[in-house]
Amino acid sequence: MASRSLTTTLALAFAGTTIAVFALAGSVLYFALERQVTLQDDSEIVLAARHTRRLANELQSFADVRAHADRLTSQVLGNATLSMDVRDANGNPLFSHNTADDTTSLVEPLVATQRVAPSARITGRAIVEAQRGSGMPVRGLAADASLADGSAVTIVIARDMTDRWLLLDHYRDRLYGAGFGGMLLAFLMSWMLVHESLRPLRQLAAHAAGVTVDRLHARMEIDNAPRELASVIASLNAMLERLAGGFQRMSQYTADLAHDMRTPLANLRGSTEVALARPRSADEYRAVLESNLEECERISRMIESVLFLARAEHPQFVTRMKALDVHEELARVADYFEGIADDAGVQVRVTGGGEIRADAELFRRAVSNLLANAIRHTPRGREIELRAEESADSLRVTVANQGSHIDPTRLERVFDRFYRADPARHHAPAGPASTGLGLAIVRTIMELHGGHAYAESDDASTRFILRFPRKSAPRDPIRLPVI
Template structure:
């Protein structure tokens, strides 16, 4: 099933992020504007109330309020949203301006007649300072929001009048509503535009990925040497391209090794099979004696043993490369084990006319069976290529960092260019694949199966160690290095 588009997903995420940013910014701007408008209106109401109280305090009596009504009303004159009502000492209305829309009383159509008709507001004492905290809120006619201040005024004759200054906030809320609607429209348009531009930009930014995919599509079983070549790769994708090319290189090398291994295995299996077939055809060409048939069967049995060893070694290498290969680690005396291995090969060494010397001692933690197999392969290899009368040395030594086991033998030296490759499976020093007595060391370790040294290297890799060969005119030396656990 085809997954979601990465470009669409990122564009959607970008749009959601943009929407969240717009909501936060828009809310901040809206609240900031609302706060600023409210602060300005509160200031206007407070200043108007203070001005009205100062003017009223200059009047002699309630009659002066009526006589100077226009002067008092001029404070809010010119602003249709502002209202004023002045009540005499008896609580009855003395003057008013645009007050009907600010009241919710039943007689609001004709204006409030007394203080009792006003909304429940806290009255500011005549001697108290008028502040924004004294502003009250109520709902006027037609549900209009109203804000205002009711304050007492001390006339010059000592009587107390009352002044109501109010403001209809409908225009402000309408302004805020329009501003909010514009913010919402701008936010929706901005989100859609951000998603569209984001999708386009992401598609452009992901073009190198499509180029990498197209280049990777050119890799086939017959073109494993193909590499991803994308020009101007972004720095974020450079590591991906390098890793992908490195993977292709490993795959190519592994496939080449597998091809060589398959060809070498087929060649080596064909040889004993060909020998058995040829011997059988010769034997069947004419009647043979019992001794000749027994000799034929013995020869075929040897070839079967060779095939069995080859198959066993191949299976071991296959199992060893599996991640779940089990090792039974234990601590043992490497010097004693070398002595046991030398005793086991004593008869073979005597037949070959060589001596085996063991030296050194060290405590080693490893899989004992794998250790014996690796040393057995190396010792068999050394016996095979040590001239009669020669000596093979098995030595072990230790240091704080590692334990080193060496197998040294006299004989024809190995050329430097072959020292590392002799550990490859089925590697032959001679390109013609002929069996050279002093060169084909990779076969000797396990009865000419060509896998002995490869098994040794695999065993060392399982232990996290290394194996290397040294060869000069004095002889050849194989060194196993077992690193100590940190």
């Protein structure tokens, strides 16, 4: 189906509106003119009938009527469209003026239906309209008059409306022509105006066509853009800003993922090549296999983390919310890490408590990731605290360790994927090796719960805080590109 032109559609709408306005105004003017002309002609007919009846009342007999015919017909002289016909009570014509053959036929119906009594006042209500034999309209009235001897005569005054009919027809044709011409003019002018008004949209489309993956930095800039498009341009520029940030994060994410995957793969390949360089004992082969197994487990954890992040950002990701005893859950996580903490020479202490509504598995995973991170960066002989604090609107779970201080400029980025505060990317000697995705998973889990994850660091300790609202907001996680 071919798309419609907005310019043509609006121009046709304006043209249709114009013809509707012309039709309404023309109809009002036409009927107003017709009524005014009719009232004027009716007034002439009524005046002529009144004067003629007054003169007839002064005459003595039918003979006087015939004798003074010129005096009676003087009431319609000077107007070629007016005619007069006078008859006696039996309908016999006494005289007539300006009546054609096809007009006299109107006398009978006028006398029969619209006769005004001699004592009644002649008004415009007595006027009727009929048609001549040629089809032209005629308006007139019939009125009775009493002579001095008591005889009655019927006076018929009629007006030929041909000239009025032709005038109104000509006026109607002019209205049709003006309406059609106005419609065409409105269409052309509106088409040009709309076409010019839509020029910023065409410029916007041209700018948008020039935006590619390599030119996401480009922004929509339209000179003299109308106010109605200002919000659209601002929204498009904001969208491009988000896209540029998303592609930048995706590029960084891809580079980080390739770097982190390359390290264990290089270790696997290097240890295997060394083992195959010459024959070795069973213990040496076993050590190589154990080392390779550790690297495989590291790759497996990395792949599992990537898959979790990809699934968590899907709109249909399912969470199983229920009421949790926070102290009990923190104690369970601490017990699970007891052996790792002992090997790292640190102690884990659980304080505080409360109750929240959360997904138990995701809650444990978030706290476990924070605790594993704290164990890796806590010097031997120090303590890690898992603390739960309730407030009126939220519950905060804090994982605090007495490790090295994190620069404030890097605190906002510690939850980014594959980001490490140590630029050298070396793992801390204590605890399990990091995949660089643990804190990113924590942030995603908090977004699923409508909460917030953030970090604080000073000379005394480093604290990772999970803030759970009392009433979880609807999930609306930030969409990041996932490879």
